Amino acid sequence: MMGDLKMDQITISQAKDYVGKEVQLGVWLTDKRSSGKIAFLQLRDGTGFFQGILKKNQVSEEVFELARHDIHLETSMVVTGTIDEDKRSKSGYEIQLSDIKIVGKSDDYPIGNKEHGIEFLLDHRHLWLRSRKPWALMRIRSRVKLATMEFFDKHGFTQFDAPILTSSAPEGTTDLFDVKYFDTDAFLSQSGQLYGEAGCMALRRIYTMGPTFRAEKSKTRRHMTEFWMIEPEMAWCHEEESEQIQEQYVAYLIQDLIDHCAKELEMVGRSVESLKPFTELPYPRVTYKKAIEMLQKGGLDVQYGDDFGSPEETFLADQFKKPVFIKNYPREIKAFYMPTDPEDDRQVICADLLAPEGYGEIIGGSERSYDYEYITNKLEENGLSKKDYGWYDDLRKYGSVPHSGFGMGLERFLAWVTLQDHIRQNIPFPRMINRLRP
Numbered sequence: 001m002m003g004d005l006k007m008d009q010i011t012i013s014q015a016k017d018y019v020g021k022e023v024q025l026g027v028w029l030t031d032k033r034s035s036g037k038i039a040f041l042q043l044r045d046g047t048g049f050f051q052g053i054l055k056k057n058q059v060s061e062e063v064f065e066l067a068r069h070d071i072h073l074e075t076s077m078v079v080t081g082t083i084d085e086d087k088r089s090k091s092g093y094e095i096q097l098s099d100i101k102i103v104g105k106s107d108d109y110p111i112g113n114k115e116h117g118i119e120f121l122l123d124h125r126h127l128w129l130r131s132r133k134p135w136a137l138m139r140i141r142s143r144v145k146l147a148t149m150e151f152f153d154k155h156g157f158t159q160f161d162a163p164i165l166t167s168s169a170p171e172g173t174t175d176l177f178d179v180k181y182f183d184t185d186a187f188l189s190q191s192g193q194l195y196g197e198a199g200c201m202a203l204r205r206i207y208t209m210g211p212t213f214r215a216e217k218s219k220t221r222r223h224m225t226e227f228w229m230i231e232p233e234m235a236w237c238h239e240e241e242s243e244q245i246q247e248q249y250v251a252y253l254i255q256d257l258i259d260h261c262a263k264e265l266e267m268v269g270r271s272v273e274s275l276k277p278f279t280e281l282p283y284p285r286v287t288y289k290k291a292i293e294m295l296q297k298g299g300l301d302v303q304y305g306d307d308f309g310s311p312e313e314t315f316l317a318d319q320f321k322k323p324v325f326i327k328n329y330p331r332e333i334k335a336f337y338m339p340t341d342p343e344d345d346r347q348v349i350c351a352d353l354l355a356p357e358g359y360g361e362i363i364g365g366s367e368r369s370y371d372y373e374y375i376t377n378k379l380e381e382n383g384l385s386k387k388d389y390g391w392y393d394d395l396r397k398y399g400s401v402p403h404s405g406f407g408m409g410l411e412r413f414l415a416w417v418t419l420q421d422h423i424r425q426n427i428p429f430p431r432m433i434n435r436l437r438p
Helices: 012-018 061-070 118-123 132-154 193-203 239-260 262-268 272-279 288-297 310-318 372-381 386-397 410-418
Strands: 022-034 038-044 049-055 076-085 093-104 178-181 184-188 205-213 226-235 285-287 324-327 344-348 350-355 360-368 403-409
Touching: 012 022, 012 049, 012 093, 022 061, 022 093, 038 061, 049 061, 061 093, 132 205, 132 239, 132 262, 132 410, 193 205, 193 226, 193 386, 193 403, 226 239, 226 410, 239 262, 239 272, 239 324, 239 350, 239 360, 239 403, 239 410, 262 272, 262 410, 285 288, 288 310, 288 324, 310 324, 310 350, 310 360, 350 410, 360 410, 372 386, 403 410
Parallel strands: 049 093, 285 324
Antiparallel strands: 022 038, 022 076, 038 049, 076 093, 178 184, 205 226, 226 403, 324 350, 350 360, 360 403
16 A cells, blocks of 8 residues: 655654544654564654554454555555553553555665664665664754754854865865865865854854865764864953863753753663763862873873873763863973963863763864964964965954954863764765765
């Protein structure tokens, strides 16, 4: 039987409002089992999952045989039935089916209800997204983006769009994807920060949110070649205030997920209770120098001047029950635009926020030097041309003010709050050094 999709259907998410009523839904089949007189159909519709029950003595023989033999995984259907409350199920509701009409057949669906290797699943990412866990992860991602806009709007920020195509690297790196731009070369942006600094001089508080690109040949669980960044920039703002905004932002996102995505969090294996401590402020703050002492006492082979990798970040974060700020790193391992720490001219005024539970850095931030001569000299020292960076230098030449900013990697934050082994789980179609399809 082939059926046409009707426009007066309800969704699974609306089932609670239709208990005891006969309804129609457009659904896909995710699993089924049957005995001689009853069939249990696991259904999804994009808004949720629940069970459909088909009893042989309550439907036509044609419909019952259709359910038993002719519908397979991911067959799309229009189903008719009555909504029942079912406290035993995770959804809380089920549907007693009276009719089924097939809309789109699905034979030999490649993703079965068994274990598949990650490469196989990524090869079939366009289909894997339909499964429960990816579905929940994408819902959580969407909610975090919405909560981001809500948080910054409440705190007086203007959403600001930085370009994707640029003529140079924001931090002078060579890890860029180059593209042909008419008769010249261009690059895919690795950060919206420098453009955000221009924005905050016009609008005081701004944030960018969008894709960024790094041509790093890294295969760690924390890296992809395409990922999303949220990057606020704030005029008339010092590092201390920026850190307060960072911790308030992270706590806001977590509380919002607790309030709106408890079901999805449960589906991916993260308990709401385990997240609640991360909503309690303030987060601890530790200087880089103190962090070096802690690492050395913990038996790690690090010296002043070393950057921290995954083992060091994990060790430091494990010493606390909350995310922790590591402040004021050595100048040599940080970007050219960070100002000198007045207490130690070997260091700059900055902070990284490390997530607990082994997930490492999720936010990097700093004050931005507003001294024209300092930035001009730093550009020259780093071999950054006046042609490419003259406009950035102008921000210090014409009415510069103290300002600060930070960047949060969306997928890194999501991997932490959803307890995923790799950040690729938290983006619809991951791009890595060995993966450009689908």
